[in-house]
Amino acid sequence: MLQFTKRTEYALIALVHMVDREGEVTSVRELCERYPLPKRLLAEVLKDLSHAGLVVSHRGAQGGYSLAAPAERLTLGAIIGAIEGVPTLTNCDALALSRDGGCEVHPVCPIRSPIERVRENIWRLFEATSLRSLVPDPRAGRTEVIQRLRESLATGAPH
Amino acid sequence: MLQFTKRTEYALIALVHMVDREGEVTSVRELCERYPLPKRLLAEVLKDLSHAGLVVSHRGAQGGYSLAAPAERLTLGAIIGAIEGVPTLTNCDALALSRDGGCEVHPVCPIRSPIERVRENIWRLFEATSLRSLVPDPRAGRTEVIQRLRESLATGAPH
DNA sequence: CAATATAGCACTGAAATGGTGCTATATGGC
DNA sequence: GCCATATAGCACCATTTCAGTGCTATATTG
Ligand code: SF4
Ligand code: SF4
Numbered sequence: 179m180l181q182f183t184k185r186t187e188y189a190l191i192a193l194v195h196m197v198d199r200e201g202e203v204t205s206v207r208e209l210c211e212r213y214p215l216p217k218r219l220l221a222e223v224l225k226d227l228s229h230a231g232l233v234v235s236h237r238g239a240q241g242g243y244s245l246a247a248p249a250e251r252l253t254l255g256a257i258i259g260a261i262e263g264v265p266t267l268t269n270c271d272a273l274a275l276s277r278d279g280g281c282e283v284h285p286v287c288p289i290r291s292p293i294e295r296v297r298e299n300i301w302r303l304f305e306a307t308s309l310r311s312l313v314p315d316p317r318a319g320r321t322e323v324i325q326r327l328r329e330s331l332a333t334g335a336p337h
Numbered sequence: 338m339l340q341f342t343k344r345t346e347y348a349l350i351a352l353v354h355m356v357d358r359e360g361e362v363t364s365v366r367e368l369c370e371r372y373p374l375p376k377r378l379l380a381e382v383l384k385d386l387s388h389a390g391l392v393v394s395h396r397g398a399q400g401g402y403s404l405a406a407p408a409e410r411l412t413l414g415a416i417i418g419a420i421e422g423v424p425t426l427t428n429c430d431a432l433a434l435s436r437d438g439g440c441e442v443h444p445v446c447p448i449r450s451p452i453e454r455v456r457e458n459i460w461r462l463f464e465a466t467s468l469r470s471l472v473p474d475p476r477a478g479r480t481e482v483i484q485r486l487r488e489s490l491a492t493g494a495p496h
Numbered sequence: 497c498a499a500t501a502t503a504g505c506a507c508t509g510a511a512a513t514g515g516t517g518c519t520a521t522a523t524g525g526c
Numbered sequence: 527g528c529c530a531t532a533t534a535g536c537a538c539c540a541t542t543t544c545a546g547t548g549c550t551a552t553a554t555t556g
Pocket of ligand 1: 281282283284285287288289290293346
Protein backbone atom coordinates (compact mmCIF):
# COMPACT_ATOMS: atom_id res chain seq x y z
CA MET A 179 0.00 0.00 0.00
CA LEU A 180 3.01 2.23 -0.45
CA GLN A 181 3.39 2.69 3.25
CA PHE A 182 6.09 2.16 5.82
CA THR A 183 5.60 -0.86 8.04
CA LYS A 184 5.14 -0.39 11.76
CA ARG A 185 8.51 -2.05 12.21
CA THR A 186 10.12 0.72 10.19
CA GLU A 187 8.34 3.39 12.17
CA TYR A 188 9.48 1.81 15.40
CA ALA A 189 13.03 1.69 14.10
CA LEU A 190 12.87 5.38 13.25
CA ILE A 191 11.46 6.28 16.65
CA ALA A 192 14.21 4.33 18.38
CA LEU A 193 16.93 5.82 16.23
CA VAL A 194 15.69 9.37 16.55
CA HIS A 195 15.56 8.87 20.29
CA MET A 196 19.11 7.62 20.27
CA VAL A 197 20.31 10.64 18.34
CA ASP A 198 19.25 12.79 21.28
CA ARG A 199 21.46 10.62 23.48
CA GLU A 200 24.29 10.12 21.07
CA GLY A 201 27.20 8.25 22.61
CA GLU A 202 25.07 6.75 25.36
CA VAL A 203 23.63 3.25 25.49
CA THR A 204 19.86 2.92 25.20
CA SER A 205 17.99 -0.22 26.20
CA VAL A 206 14.71 -1.48 24.85
CA ARG A 207 13.22 -1.00 28.30
CA GLU A 208 14.09 2.68 28.27
CA LEU A 209 12.47 3.12 24.88
CA CYS A 210 9.31 1.38 26.00
CA GLU A 211 9.08 3.57 29.08
CA ARG A 212 9.23 6.61 26.87
CA TYR A 213 7.00 5.42 24.04
CA PRO A 214 4.03 3.05 24.25
CA LEU A 215 5.45 0.39 21.95
CA PRO A 216 5.22 -3.41 22.16
CA LYS A 217 8.49 -4.29 23.85
CA ARG A 218 9.15 -7.61 22.20
CA LEU A 219 8.50 -6.28 18.73
CA LEU A 220 10.73 -3.29 19.31
CA ALA A 221 13.42 -5.70 20.46
CA GLU A 222 13.14 -7.60 17.17
CA VAL A 223 13.47 -4.36 15.27
CA LEU A 224 16.56 -3.33 17.18
CA LYS A 225 18.02 -6.73 16.48
CA ASP A 226 17.51 -6.17 12.77
CA LEU A 227 19.17 -2.78 12.98
CA SER A 228 22.05 -4.41 14.81
CA HIS A 229 22.40 -7.08 12.12
CA ALA A 230 22.49 -4.39 9.48
CA GLY A 231 25.25 -2.65 11.37
CA LEU A 232 23.30 0.54 12.00
CA VAL A 233 23.50 0.18 15.74
CA VAL A 234 25.91 -1.58 18.06
CA SER A 235 24.53 -3.94 20.69
CA HIS A 236 25.80 -4.21 24.24
CA ARG A 237 24.70 -7.36 25.97
CA GLY A 238 24.20 -8.00 29.63
CA ALA A 239 23.10 -5.76 32.47
CA GLN A 240 23.44 -2.07 31.74
CA GLY A 241 23.42 -3.14 28.11
CA GLY A 242 21.45 -1.82 25.17
CA TYR A 243 22.16 -0.26 21.83
CA SER A 244 24.09 2.73 20.57
CA LEU A 245 24.39 4.30 17.15
CA ALA A 246 27.05 2.66 15.01
CA ALA A 247 27.85 5.94 13.26
CA PRO A 248 27.17 9.66 13.51
CA ALA A 249 23.56 10.51 12.68
CA GLU A 250 24.69 12.27 9.53
CA ARG A 251 25.96 9.02 8.09
CA LEU A 252 22.90 6.90 8.80
CA THR A 253 20.46 7.36 5.95
CA LEU A 254 16.76 6.70 5.76
CA GLY A 255 17.56 4.40 2.88
CA ALA A 256 19.83 2.26 5.01
CA ILE A 257 17.22 2.10 7.76
CA ILE A 258 14.41 1.06 5.45
CA GLY A 259 16.73 -1.41 3.78
CA ALA A 260 17.59 -2.94 7.12
CA ILE A 261 13.99 -3.44 8.16
CA GLU A 262 12.00 -3.97 4.98
CA GLY A 263 14.73 -4.79 2.51
CA VAL A 264 15.46 -2.72 -0.54
CA PRO A 265 12.17 -1.37 -1.87
CA THR A 266 11.24 -3.05 -5.12
CA LEU A 267 8.19 -0.97 -5.94
CA THR A 268 7.29 -3.56 -8.57
CA ASN A 269 7.20 -7.33 -8.50
CA CYS A 270 9.53 -7.90 -11.44
CA ASP A 271 12.40 -8.54 -9.11
CA ALA A 272 10.84 -11.76 -7.95
CA LEU A 273 12.09 -13.07 -11.28
CA ALA A 274 15.55 -13.35 -9.90
CA LEU A 275 14.23 -15.68 -7.24
CA SER A 276 12.16 -18.85 -7.44
CA ARG A 277 11.55 -20.10 -10.95
CA ASP A 278 7.81 -19.68 -11.23
CA GLY A 279 7.88 -16.55 -9.10
CA GLY A 280 8.47 -14.34 -12.11
CA CYS A 281 5.81 -12.01 -13.46
CA GLU A 282 3.87 -13.34 -16.43
CA VAL A 283 3.69 -9.92 -17.96
CA HIS A 284 7.42 -9.41 -17.88
CA PRO A 285 8.14 -10.14 -21.55
CA VAL A 286 5.57 -7.64 -22.84
CA CYS A 287 5.42 -5.26 -19.91
CA PRO A 288 5.38 -1.63 -21.07
CA ILE A 289 5.91 -0.09 -17.66
CA ARG A 290 8.88 -1.96 -16.30
CA SER A 291 11.52 0.50 -17.31
CA PRO A 292 9.56 3.67 -16.55
CA ILE A 293 8.59 2.44 -13.13
CA GLU A 294 12.18 1.58 -12.50
CA ARG A 295 13.05 5.23 -13.06
CA VAL A 296 10.52 6.29 -10.48
CA ARG A 297 11.88 3.74 -8.08
CA GLU A 298 15.36 5.14 -8.51
CA ASN A 299 14.14 8.61 -7.69
CA ILE A 300 12.43 7.52 -4.51
CA TRP A 301 15.41 5.50 -3.43
CA ARG A 302 17.63 8.47 -4.14
CA LEU A 303 15.44 10.57 -1.88
CA PHE A 304 15.79 8.04 0.91
CA GLU A 305 19.53 7.84 0.52
CA ALA A 306 19.74 11.62 0.63
CA THR A 307 17.83 11.79 3.89
CA SER A 308 20.09 11.47 6.90
CA LEU A 309 18.90 10.33 10.28
CA ARG A 310 19.88 13.68 11.73
CA SER A 311 17.69 15.52 9.29
CA LEU A 312 14.79 13.51 10.70
CA VAL A 313 15.35 14.74 14.24
CA PRO A 314 12.84 17.47 15.06
CA ASP A 315 14.22 20.96 15.47
CA PRO A 316 17.78 20.40 14.43
CA ARG A 317 17.89 24.19 14.17
CA ALA A 318 20.40 23.79 11.36
CA GLY A 319 20.01 21.62 8.31
CA ARG A 320 16.27 22.05 8.05
CA THR A 321 16.57 22.06 4.31
CA GLU A 322 19.26 19.44 4.13
CA VAL A 323 17.00 16.92 2.50
CA ILE A 324 15.95 19.20 -0.27
CA GLN A 325 19.47 20.40 -0.81
CA ARG A 326 20.95 16.96 -1.08
CA LEU A 327 18.20 15.73 -3.30
CA ARG A 328 18.73 18.60 -5.65
CA GLU A 329 22.42 17.84 -5.91
CA SER A 330 21.66 14.19 -6.41
CA LEU A 331 19.24 14.96 -9.18
CA ALA A 332 21.70 17.26 -10.85
CA THR A 333 24.30 14.54 -11.15
CA GLY A 334 22.61 11.19 -11.46
CA ALA A 335 20.40 11.30 -14.51
CA PRO A 336 17.52 8.82 -14.42
CA HIS A 337 17.81 6.18 -17.10
CA MET B 338 6.28 -2.98 2.01
CA LEU B 339 6.59 0.29 0.16
CA GLN B 340 5.51 -1.27 -3.08
CA PHE B 341 2.84 -0.64 -5.66
CA THR B 342 -0.06 -3.04 -5.61
CA LYS B 343 -0.71 -5.23 -8.62
CA ARG B 344 -3.85 -3.22 -9.20
CA THR B 345 -1.77 -0.10 -9.62
CA GLU B 346 0.58 -1.84 -12.00
CA TYR B 347 -2.32 -3.07 -14.05
CA ALA B 348 -3.74 0.43 -14.15
CA LEU B 349 -0.44 1.78 -15.40
CA ILE B 350 -0.16 -0.90 -18.06
CA ALA B 351 -3.67 -0.15 -19.28
CA LEU B 352 -3.12 3.58 -19.29
CA VAL B 353 0.24 3.40 -21.02
CA HIS B 354 -1.35 1.19 -23.63
CA MET B 355 -4.13 3.70 -24.11
CA VAL B 356 -1.67 6.52 -24.62
CA ASP B 357 -0.40 4.72 -27.70
CA ARG B 358 -3.96 4.74 -28.98
CA GLU B 359 -4.97 8.15 -27.78
CA GLY B 360 -8.42 9.14 -28.91
CA GLU B 361 -9.50 5.57 -29.57
CA VAL B 362 -11.61 3.38 -27.34
CA THR B 363 -9.91 0.39 -25.70
CA SER B 364 -11.83 -2.50 -24.21
CA VAL B 365 -10.74 -4.77 -21.39
CA ARG B 366 -10.79 -7.65 -23.85
CA GLU B 367 -8.26 -5.92 -26.07
CA LEU B 368 -5.96 -5.31 -23.13
CA CYS B 369 -6.16 -8.93 -22.06
CA GLU B 370 -5.35 -10.12 -25.55
CA ARG B 371 -2.24 -7.99 -25.49
CA TYR B 372 -1.11 -8.61 -21.91
CA PRO B 373 -1.60 -11.77 -19.84
CA LEU B 374 -3.66 -10.16 -17.10
CA PRO B 375 -6.67 -11.51 -15.19
CA LYS B 376 -9.58 -10.03 -17.10
CA ARG B 377 -11.99 -9.55 -14.24
CA LEU B 378 -9.43 -7.88 -12.05
CA LEU B 379 -8.34 -5.56 -14.81
CA ALA B 380 -11.99 -4.67 -15.31
CA GLU B 381 -12.26 -3.69 -11.65
CA VAL B 382 -9.21 -1.52 -11.99
CA LEU B 383 -10.56 0.25 -15.04
CA LYS B 384 -13.78 0.86 -13.15
CA ASP B 385 -11.81 2.54 -10.39
CA LEU B 386 -10.01 4.71 -12.90
CA SER B 387 -13.35 5.61 -14.40
CA HIS B 388 -14.76 6.57 -11.00
CA ALA B 389 -11.77 8.78 -10.41
CA GLY B 390 -12.38 10.48 -13.71
CA LEU B 391 -9.08 9.48 -15.26
CA VAL B 392 -10.72 7.55 -18.07
CA VAL B 393 -14.10 7.79 -19.72
CA SER B 394 -16.17 4.66 -20.07
CA HIS B 395 -18.23 3.73 -23.11
CA ARG B 396 -20.80 1.07 -22.40
CA GLY B 397 -22.32 -1.45 -24.74
CA ALA B 398 -20.94 -3.20 -27.78
CA GLN B 399 -17.92 -1.54 -29.30
CA GLY B 400 -17.52 0.07 -25.91
CA GLY B 401 -14.48 0.40 -23.69
CA TYR B 402 -12.45 3.16 -22.15
CA SER B 403 -10.60 6.20 -23.38
CA LEU B 404 -8.35 8.67 -21.64
CA ALA B 405 -10.25 11.47 -19.98
CA ALA B 406 -7.44 13.96 -20.63
CA PRO B 407 -4.21 14.32 -22.56
CA ALA B 408 -1.47 12.09 -21.19
CA GLU B 409 0.44 15.15 -20.03
CA ARG B 410 -2.32 16.01 -17.59
CA LEU B 411 -2.71 12.59 -16.03
CA THR B 412 -0.19 12.28 -13.24
CA LEU B 413 1.20 9.23 -11.53
CA GLY B 414 -0.07 10.75 -8.32
CA ALA B 415 -3.63 10.84 -9.59
CA ILE B 416 -3.38 7.25 -10.79
CA ILE B 417 -2.04 5.94 -7.51
CA GLY B 418 -4.60 7.98 -5.65
CA ALA B 419 -7.38 6.49 -7.73
CA ILE B 420 -6.35 2.91 -7.09
CA GLU B 421 -4.72 2.85 -3.68
CA GLY B 422 -5.92 6.10 -2.22
CA VAL B 423 -3.62 8.91 -1.22
CA PRO B 424 -0.45 7.35 0.16
CA THR B 425 -0.24 7.89 3.89
CA LEU B 426 3.24 6.45 4.43
CA THR B 427 2.50 6.41 8.15
CA ASN B 428 -0.49 5.27 10.14
CA CYS B 429 -1.12 8.52 11.95
CA ASP B 430 -3.87 9.41 9.54
CA ALA B 431 -6.05 6.66 10.88
CA LEU B 432 -6.59 9.04 13.76
CA ALA B 433 -9.03 11.01 11.70
CA LEU B 434 -11.12 7.87 11.34
CA SER B 435 -12.54 5.44 13.88
CA ARG B 436 -12.04 6.47 17.48
CA ASP B 437 -9.73 3.73 18.68
CA GLY B 438 -8.01 3.55 15.32
CA GLY B 439 -5.56 6.24 16.28
CA CYS B 440 -1.94 5.48 16.94
CA GLU B 441 -1.05 5.14 20.61
CA VAL B 442 2.28 6.77 20.05
CA HIS B 443 0.80 9.84 18.48
CA PRO B 444 1.07 12.19 21.47
CA VAL B 445 4.76 11.53 22.02
CA CYS B 446 5.80 10.50 18.53
CA PRO B 447 9.09 12.10 17.55
CA ILE B 448 8.95 11.14 13.90
CA ARG B 449 5.52 12.27 12.83
CA SER B 450 6.50 15.60 11.45
CA PRO B 451 9.77 14.51 9.83
CA ILE B 452 8.15 11.57 8.13
CA GLU B 453 5.47 13.87 6.91
CA ARG B 454 8.13 15.87 5.12
CA VAL B 455 9.39 12.77 3.40
CA ARG B 456 5.87 11.86 2.44
CA GLU B 457 5.40 15.26 0.86
CA ASN B 458 8.51 14.81 -1.21
CA ILE B 459 7.43 11.45 -2.53
CA TRP B 460 3.97 12.69 -3.28
CA ARG B 461 5.47 15.67 -5.05
CA LEU B 462 7.49 13.30 -7.19
CA PHE B 463 4.36 11.39 -8.14
CA GLU B 464 2.49 14.54 -8.97
CA ALA B 465 5.37 15.71 -11.13
CA THR B 466 5.36 12.49 -13.13
CA SER B 467 2.96 12.62 -16.04
CA LEU B 468 1.51 9.56 -17.69
CA ARG B 469 3.21 10.50 -20.92
CA SER B 470 6.59 10.55 -19.28
CA LEU B 471 5.94 6.93 -18.36
CA VAL B 472 5.46 5.85 -21.94
CA PRO B 473 8.63 4.19 -23.22
CA ASP B 474 10.56 6.06 -25.88
CA PRO B 475 8.69 9.33 -25.89
CA ARG B 476 11.72 10.60 -27.82
CA ALA B 477 11.15 13.99 -26.24
CA GLY B 478 10.63 14.73 -22.60
CA ARG B 479 12.91 11.98 -21.36
CA THR B 480 14.00 14.21 -18.53
CA GLU B 481 10.63 15.73 -17.88
CA VAL B 482 10.28 14.07 -14.53
CA ILE B 483 13.54 15.36 -13.22
CA GLN B 484 12.89 18.81 -14.60
CA ARG B 485 9.49 19.15 -13.07
CA LEU B 486 10.63 17.81 -9.76
CA ARG B 487 13.45 20.28 -9.65
CA GLU B 488 11.04 23.14 -10.26
CA SER B 489 8.69 21.80 -7.68
CA LEU B 490 11.45 21.56 -5.13
CA ALA B 491 12.62 25.04 -5.90
CA THR B 492 9.24 26.55 -5.08
CA GLY B 493 7.52 24.41 -2.49
CA ALA B 494 9.72 24.29 0.56
CA PRO B 495 9.14 21.23 2.73
CA HIS B 496 7.68 22.10 6.09
C1' DC C 497 -33.50 -9.70 -29.52
C1' DA C 498 -28.77 -11.30 -29.21
C1' DA C 499 -24.03 -10.29 -28.52
C1' DT C 500 -20.85 -7.37 -26.38
C1' DA C 501 -19.09 -4.61 -22.71
C1' DT C 502 -19.25 -1.88 -18.55
C1' DA C 503 -21.52 -1.21 -13.43
C1' DG C 504 -21.93 -2.80 -8.98
C1' DC C 505 -21.21 -5.55 -5.09
C1' DA C 506 -19.77 -9.19 -2.30
C1' DC C 507 -16.98 -12.90 -1.46
C1' DT C 508 -12.93 -16.34 -1.00
C1' DG C 509 -8.04 -17.74 -0.59
C1' DA C 510 -3.40 -16.42 -0.12
C1' DA C 511 0.19 -13.54 1.44
C1' DA C 512 2.22 -9.89 4.24
C1' DT C 513 2.37 -7.90 8.59
C1' DG C 514 1.81 -7.14 13.67
C1' DG C 515 2.74 -9.25 17.64
C1' DT C 516 4.09 -13.11 21.05
C1' DG C 517 6.44 -17.51 23.37
C1' DC C 518 10.29 -19.65 24.68
C1' DT C 519 15.06 -20.62 25.41
C1' DA C 520 19.94 -19.44 25.29
C1' DT C 521 23.72 -16.40 26.25
C1' DA C 522 26.32 -12.42 27.93
C1' DT C 523 27.35 -8.77 31.44
C1' DG C 524 27.42 -6.22 35.82
C1' DG C 525 26.78 -5.91 40.76
C1' DC C 526 26.01 -8.13 45.28
C1' DG D 527 29.19 -17.70 42.63
C1' DC D 528 24.61 -16.10 41.93
C1' DC D 529 21.03 -13.33 40.38
C1' DA D 530 18.90 -9.60 37.79
C1' DT D 531 19.11 -7.51 33.50
C1' DA D 532 19.40 -7.38 28.59
C1' DT D 533 20.30 -9.01 23.97
C1' DA D 534 20.24 -13.38 20.43
C1' DG D 535 17.73 -16.53 17.96
C1' DC D 536 13.90 -18.81 16.18
C1' DA D 537 9.38 -20.23 15.60
C1' DC D 538 4.75 -19.40 15.97
C1' DC D 539 -0.18 -17.38 15.88
C1' DA D 540 -3.56 -13.56 14.79
C1' DT D 541 -4.93 -9.79 12.01
C1' DT D 542 -5.00 -7.21 7.99
C1' DT D 543 -4.32 -6.50 3.16
C1' DC D 544 -4.44 -7.92 -1.30
C1' DA D 545 -5.16 -10.77 -5.60
C1' DG D 546 -8.58 -12.77 -7.88
C1' DT D 547 -13.50 -14.51 -8.77
C1' DG D 548 -18.96 -15.01 -8.87
C1' DC D 549 -23.01 -13.18 -10.00
C1' DT D 550 -26.42 -10.00 -11.63
C1' DA D 551 -27.83 -5.69 -13.79
C1' DT D 552 -27.61 -2.26 -17.38
C1' DA D 553 -26.32 -0.02 -21.68
C1' DT D 554 -25.21 -0.07 -26.71
C1' DT D 555 -24.87 -1.79 -31.38
C1' DG D 556 -26.65 -4.26 -35.23
S1 SF4 E 1 6.95 -7.07 -15.46
FE1 SF4 E 1 5.59 -5.30 -15.45
S2 SF4 E 1 3.69 -6.10 -14.54
FE2 SF4 E 1 5.28 -7.61 -14.08
S3 SF4 E 1 6.00 -7.00 -12.05
FE3 SF4 E 1 7.36 -5.97 -13.53
S4 SF4 E 1 6.41 -3.95 -13.82
FE4 SF4 E 1 4.86 -5.22 -12.83
S1 SF4 F 1 2.11 8.86 15.51
FE1 SF4 F 1 4.23 8.25 15.02
S2 SF4 F 1 4.24 6.04 15.38
FE2 SF4 F 1 2.09 6.63 15.27
S3 SF4 F 1 1.54 6.30 13.12
FE3 SF4 F 1 2.17 8.46 13.29
S4 SF4 F 1 4.36 8.43 12.77
FE4 SF4 F 1 3.80 6.30 13.19
